[in-house]
Amino acid sequence: MTYQEVLDWIHSKLAFGIKPGLERMAWMLNELGNPQESLKAIHVVGTNGKGSTVNDLQHILTASGYEVGTFTSPYIMDFRERISLNGHMMSKEDLVAIAELAKPVVERLPLETDLEAATEFEVITLLMFLYFGAYHPVDVAIIEAGMGGRYDSTNLFNALAVICPSIGLDHQAVLGNSYAEIAREKAGVLKAGEPFIFASENADVLAVFQEEAQKHANPLYQYGKDFAMKEAGQLSYISPTSRLSDIELAMPGHHQVVNAALVLKTLELLQIDFPKVTEESIRQGLAQASWLGRTELMRPNLMIDGAHNNESIEALVELMTSRYRDKKVHILFSAIDTKPIEGMLQQLEQLGDVTVTSFDYPNAVALEAYPERYQSILDFKTWLSECQSDSTDDFYLVTGSLYFISQVRHYLLESSYD
Numbered sequence: 223m224t225y226q227e228v229l230d231w232i233h234s235k236l237a238f239g240i241k242p243g244l245e246r247m248a249w250m251l252n253e254l255g256n257p258q259e260s261l262k263a264i265h266v267v268g269t270n271g272k273g274s275t276v277n278d279l280q281h282i283l284t285a286s287g288y289e290v291g292t293f294t295s296p297y298i299m300d301f302r303e304r305i306s307l308n309g310h311m312m313s314k315e316d317l318v319a320i321a322e323l324a325k326p327v328v329e330r331l332p333l334e335t336d337l338e339a340a341t342e343f344e345v346i347t348l349l350m351f352l353y354f355g356a357y358h359p360v361d362v363a364i365i366e367a368g369m370g371g372r373y374d375s376t377n378l379f380n381a382l383a384v385i386c387p388s389i390g391l392d393h394q395a396v397l398g399n400s401y402a403e404i405a406r407e408k409a410g411v412l413k414a415g416e417p418f419i420f421a422s423e424n425a426d427v428l429a430v431f432q433e434e435a436q437k438h439a440n441p442l443y444q445y446g447k448d449f450a451m452k453e454a455g456q457l458s459y460i461s462p463t464s465r466l467s468d469i470e471l472a473m474p475g476h477h478q479v480v481n482a483a484l485v486l487k488t489l490e491l492l493q494i495d496f497p498k499v500t501e502e503s504i505r506q507g508l509a510q511a512s513w514l515g516r517t518e519l520m521r522p523n524l525m526i527d528g529a530h531n532n533e534s535i536e537a538l539v540e541l542m543t544s545r546y547r548d549k550k551v552h553i554l555f556s557a558i559d560t561k562p563i564e565g566m567l568q569q570l571e572q573l574g575d576v577t578v579t580s581f582d583y584p585n586a587v588a589l590e591a592y593p594e595r596y597q598s599i600l601d602f603k604t605w606l607s608e609c610q611s612d613s614t615d616d617f618y619l620v621t622g623s624l625y626f627i628s629q630v631r632h633y634l635l636e637s638s639y640d
Contacts, residue, residue, distance in 0.1 A: 372410020
């Protein structure tokens with residue numbers, strides 16, 4: 223297969239939708255020799271903050287001299303971002319090679335079993351396990367779960383640790399309508415003895431985590447109780463057995479402070495596994511760990527951020543209020559139709575004037591479906607062309623779906639506008 227043929231084959235599996243469950247993945251992995259069983263890996267689950275947490279871990283471990291594989295979603299610029307080595311997306315040649323190994327097994331699945339065909343996410347997860355576990359073994363893999371946990375296709379390996387940056391109300395149609403129901407699905411990845419490092423103050427979430435952890439004797443480490451990041455003045459990480467001061471983060475916002483603390487607690491617990499991690503490599507990694515499409519400044523007065531649910535919008539509003547309160551903020555927003563649009567827009571109104579738009583994606587919210595009180599514009603390119611790039615009083619924020627942010631970022635980089 224050519225590289226484009228591989229992409230076409232993978233994307234053709236979108237037609238099979240979203241089908242939580244582990245039977246299809248287990249069968250395919252078994253046919254390929256169970257490459258996931260040889261992985262030394264960390265599992266990252268939760269609602270928001272998964273990608274940033276993976277990114278922080280990768281930068282620190284790479285700076286410490288380890289070869290690090292990461293699995294994230296969605297991609298912003300190139301499909302191969304989803305399966306990366308040391309922060310660099312896998313080569314086209316490697317993707318073709320592992321696809322040619324996996325494709326016969328994927329296609330045999332519905333023919334030789336009574337199971338349905340594999341979904342797109344299952345195929346991509348299969349390629350990741352095959353790549354990091356057999357084709358190009360790594361020192362450590364950091365694996366971001368999809369929308370769930372218990373029945374997520376990533377949940378077929380034993381983790382060194384499980385990290386959960388947040389629990390929010392998202393993907394309720396699949397995961398449940400309450401914080402407790404969603405927390406139970408996320409914590410469903412826990413297996414015997416795996417340490418569980420998490421951030422949540424929700425009493426229902428904490429009760430579920432404690433209950434799930436008791437089933438498998440999982441040690442629990444809660445941000446704000448068992449470890450924390452002191453934000454007064456310079457950043458300092460504090461736990462009963464460790465302290466690290468003078469920390470700088472590449473990514474702004476209180477939520478990124480929390481994510482970084484989760485990462486440092488995880489590395490503290492895994493010192494025996496990763497003895498090359500030093501205070502110097504931690505500081506270096508966190509200072510370099512920027513993340514495409516997340517609070518990313520494309521110009522001094524233009525930021526893009528994939529805030530795609532109420533909780534991530536709340537974090538964005540907090541950041542903007544603390545950093546850009548002296549600016550006149552102009553916001554462009556677009557989302558997909560499974561999100562709580564009204565609540566997200568109401569939060570954004572706190573910051574400045576809001577304009578809504580649509581974009582080229584199967585379930586993007588149509589322009590006419592937004593509340594009438596908001597300004598609307600047919601094409602995001604028109605809004606961007608009206609931004610005053612030399613203004614020191616105005617600040618422009620593009621936010622919403624990561625799929626939308628991806629298209630905006632492509633345009634900014636490829637056009638003369640940038």
